[in-house]
Amino acid sequence: MQAIGRHIILEMWGCQNLNSVDTAERALREMVSALDVNLLDLKVYPFSPVGITGMAIVSESHLVIHTWPEYGYAAVDVFTCGAPRDPEAAVAVLRRLFTPDRIGVMEINRGQLDLPDRTLDAPEPAVSEPMAAPGQTAKAQSVRHGRTPTPALSA
Numbered sequence: 221m222q223a224i225g226r227h228i229i230l231e232m233w234g235c236q237n238l239n240s241v242d243t244a245e246r247a248l249r250e251m252v253s254a255l256d257v258n259l260l261d262l263k264v265y266p267f268s269p270v271g272i273t274g275m276a277i278v279s280e281s282h283l284v285i286h287t288w289p290e291y292g293y294a295a296v297d298v299f300t301c302g303a304p305r306d307p308e309a310a311v312a313v314l315r316r317l318f319t320p321d322r323i324g325v326m327e328i329n330r331g332q333l334d335l336p337d338r339t340l341d342a343p344e345p346a347v348s349e350p351m352a353a354p355g356q357t358a359k360a361q362s363v364r365h366g367r368t369p370t371p372a373l374s375a
Contacts, residue, residue: 224331225301234321238289254309
């Protein structure tokens with residue numbers, strides 16, 4: 221199978237250090253190094269009362285960490301294109317820094333070059349505003365699970 225990129229999606233449960241901005245930033249920087257990709261920008265956003273989102277933009281795509289300390293859960297994306305890279309290098313960093321009890325891994329080959337052409341008969345769906353939960357405006361829904369973002373920390 222030929223593809224432009226490789227997207228690894230990690231579901232990590234039973235984690236530690238999920239509310240640490242320093243640990244999230246360190247994980248992103250160490251994954252950049254372990255994967256031998258080129259860092260363009262790095263931001264980490266702490267949320268109130270808990271939780272962190274961190275993103276490393278790299279020439280080869282991106283690395284993202286979202287944490288939910290109240291559930292012991294972290295969602296991580298490792299998307300790279302160009303030269304093949306071993307995602308186990310990134311997983312080793314995550315295991316060491318977050319010490320998950322278990323990790324689920326999904327892999328998607330992005331931009332598959334050898335897929336057969338397919339015509340869809342269904343019309344394109346209309347683009348609409350996000351639906352709000354009962355008693356909530358769409359804007360309020362965009363705040364991550366009731367958390368309020370605090371100012372970003374830069375690279």
